[in-house]
Amino acid sequence: xxxxxxxxxxxxxxxxxxxxxxxxxxxQKKGENIVSLDLRRIHEAVADFFIVxxxxxxxxxxxxxxxxxxxxxxxxxxxxxxxxGYQGLQWVLIDYVNIVVHIFQPxxxxxxKLEEMWNDGDHIEHDA
Numbered sequence: 381x382x383x384x385x386x387x388x389x390x391x392x393x394x395x396x397x398x399x400x401x402x403x404x405x406x407x408q409k410k411g412e413n414i415v416s417l418d419l420r421r422i423h424e425a426v427a428d429f430f431i432v433x434x435x436x437x438x439x440x441x442x443x444x445x446x447x448x449x450x451x452x453x454x455x456x457x458x459x460x461x462x463x464x465g466y467q468g469l470q471w472v473l474i475d476y477v478n479i480v481v482h483i484f485q486p487x488x489x490x491x492x493k494l495e496e497m498w499n500d501g502d503h504i505e506h507d508a
Contacts, residue, residue: 392428392478394418394504398456399429402481403506405451406433409444411483415495418502427475430498432482434489438469444483445472452476 392399394416406414411433419425435441445466452458458476465472470488474481482494495503 394429398452398458398476398479399431401451401455402431402448402476402479405447406431406444406481406483407506408451409435409440409447411435411440411444412507413489414506416504416506417495417498418504419498422498422500425498425501427480428478430480430482430494430501432484432489432494434484434486436486438485441469441472441483441485442466445474445481448474448481448483 394400399416403414403416412435414431414433417430417432418428419430420428433444435444445463449460449463452460460474461477462475463473465483470485471492472481472483474483484492484494
């Protein structure tokens with residue numbers, strides 16, 4: 381039986397501690413093509429932001445996902461509401477309710493075209 385998704389807390393911004401911690405953790409593990417999608421103006425959106433990045437191997441996908449969860453817990457005390465994809469490591473999703481992190485391998489990212497699906501949201505690149 382599925383449990384109801386928790387309601388979003390107060391709207392976040394790109395300056396929130398959670399947002400900055402996620403971007404920092406991805407950069408620490410050399411995630412590539414980091415993009416945030418601001419979904420706050422899209423009524424149907426399940427979160428305020430999607431953060432999307434790429435990793436070139438299963439090992440790097442796992443390292444980025446582990447770093448995001450570890451750094452977010454350390455810096456904000458938050459645990460993910462849900463995560464999935466750790467078995468195949470082609471696409472790991474980490475759901476913090478207001479922010480959903482998507483860590484893709486390049487071919488999987490091209491196949492699902494998540495940024496195109498949510499192209500109504502403001503798109504910002506975060507590569508260093």
